[in-house]
Amino acid sequence: MRLFFGLAIYRLLLPLLFLAAFPGWIVKMLRRGGFGTRLGERVALYATPLQDEPRGAIHLHAVSVGEAMLALKLIREWRISAPEQPFVLATGTATGHAVATTAQLTNVRVTYVPLDFPGMVRRYLRHFAPTQIILIEGEAWPNLLVACRRHKLPVSLVNARLSPRSAARYRRFAAWVRPVFGMLDALAIQDPEDTAIWQHLGVAADKIHVTGSLKIDPGSGQPPTRRPDFQALLDAVAGPGPARPVILAASTHAGEEPWIASAIRDAVPDALILIAPRHAERRAQVKADLERSGFKVVLRSTLQQANAADGSHGTYENQEGHGRPTHGSSADLTNPSAASLVIDTTGELRDWTAHADVVIIGKSFLATGGQNPCEAILADKPVIFGPHMENFEPLASRLLAAKAIFLALDQDGLISAIRRALDPAAARAATARASELLMRHHGATRRIVSLLMQA
Numbered sequence: 001m002r003l004f005f006g007l008a009i010y011r012l013l014l015p016l017l018f019l020a021a022f023p024g025w026i027v028k029m030l031r032r033g034g035f036g037t038r039l040g041e042r043v044a045l046y047a048t049p050l051q052d053e054p055r056g057a058i059h060l061h062a063v064s065v066g067e068a069m070l071a072l073k074l075i076r077e078w079r080i081s082a083p084e085q086p087f088v089l090a091t092g093t094a095t096g097h098a099v100a101t102t103a104q105l106t107n108v109r110v111t112y113v114p115l116d117f118p119g120m121v122r123r124y125l126r127h128f129a130p131t132q133i134i135l136i137e138g139e140a141w142p143n144l145l146v147a148c149r150r151h152k153l154p155v156s157l158v159n160a161r162l163s164p165r166s167a168a169r170y171r172r173f174a175a176w177v178r179p180v181f182g183m184l185d186a187l188a189i190q191d192p193e194d195t196a197i198w199q200h201l202g203v204a205a206d207k208i209h210v211t212g213s214l215k216i217d218p219g220s221g222q223p224p225t226r227r228p229d230f231q232a233l234l235d236a237v238a239g240p241g242p243a244r245p246v247i248l249a250a251s252t253h254a255g256e257e258p259w260i261a262s263a264i265r266d267a268v269p270d271a272l273i274l275i276a277p278r279h280a281e282r283r284a285q286v287k288a289d290l291e292r293s294g295f296k297v298v299l300r301s302t303l304q305q306a307n308a309a310d311g312s313h314g315t316y317e318n319q320e321g322h323g324r325p326t327h328g329s330s331a332d333l334t335n336p337s338a339a340s341l342v343i344d345t346t347g348e349l350r351d352w353t354a355h356a357d358v359v360i361i362g363k364s365f366l367a368t369g370g371q372n373p374c375e376a377i378l379a380d381k382p383v384i385f386g387p388h389m390e391n392f393e394p395l396a397s398r399l400l401a402a403k404a405i406f407l408a409l410d411q412d413g414l415i416s417a418i419r420r421a422l423d424p425a426a427a428r429a430a431t432a433r434a435s436e437l438l439m440r441h442h443g444a445t446r447r448i449v450s451l452l453m454q455a
Helices: 002-032 039-043 065-081 094-103 118-128 142-150 164-172 174-181 192-200 228-238 256-267 280-292 300-310 349-355 374-378 395-401 411-421 424-439 444-453
Strands: 058-062 087-091 108-112 132-136 155-160 186-189 208-210 246-252 272-277 296-299 314-317 323-326 339-342 358-361 383-385
Touching (some): 002 142, 002 174, 058 065, 065 087, 065 132, 065 444, 094 108, 155 444, 164 192, 192 208, 228 272, 246 374, 256 411, 300 339, 349 374, 395 424, 411 424
Parallel strands (some): 058 087, 186 208
């Protein structure tokens, strides 16, 4: 009965919420280039004929970039046991769609998650006829779950996590969300401590499986790897002379770029600064902000395009896809205390971490939530983050307690942390402790795949 009334209220409010969010969504799609990516599929309108679709595939729903990366990780692991298994990867954002498409995995159809209106969900299920749906981290939409239950279609939520804020909110409305979460067929959680809250929210004990973190698990794939084409780009920006420390600010958000870059400049005047914004479409604003702070900015995309056009310096791509340095002066790009390279591309951050001497985690200083430190840890790089890593608890607290990262509470603290992280002995000690913490989640990807293959 509570599910019936809850759905009735939800379905009355959903159109109003959609109309309120629609203008902001349009702006985001314009900024992120979403309008050339089969965006009609967001409302379950499909141009591809049914006979050309992978009907009967396994569907993974990954709302944003981070979740899309995790979905790709699961698919790659799954393919070890079932190389011919077809998948549909449904994303909720244009950047997530770009990440999934750029991966170019065979037998993977990339689409958009349909909006959670009953008619759109029904069209989506009729069009694809999935055999099971896997939700990455969250986004358990009520109408989707109800429709899947009617079709006897198993739905699993993997790498499930609740931030303290989300947990408090769900506890307050537990009576209303229990029927929704109770429709899940399997739940893979990261830590055993989370079992009680999920049971309180309506998931039966026999459906909860502690697998470890998909995000933290090193997995069976390659760790971050140094790439010749990336190194050639760095050489082009750095110019001739002694090697300079490379400091990467990873997944930064609005306002953080000049703030972090200024701290790097004050800490190590000859450092080569790499900035990787969380959203590549912010490139123009990032460039303008850095230039106002006195930095000479090179966009990774622009540099590569210029190199491809005239071969003057940096890299070019040969037929095998490997980059190599070309000859020519790069003095116009450099100033030891001002040069910075903005990584305005999607899906490359993992391997850029392998080229850094220190990695600073974005969204942890001037915003809340933080970003993923695991790729930098897997690359054996010393990590610095700020006071706001709420989205990565309890990992962040455990890293702090183990003295496995360098904490910076303000800009002066960041300057000090950069200098400490560049000390070889301090860096080795911190990276060793951080790697040990991550290894506790080793095998999580395989455990999740084994669980899902039984669905």
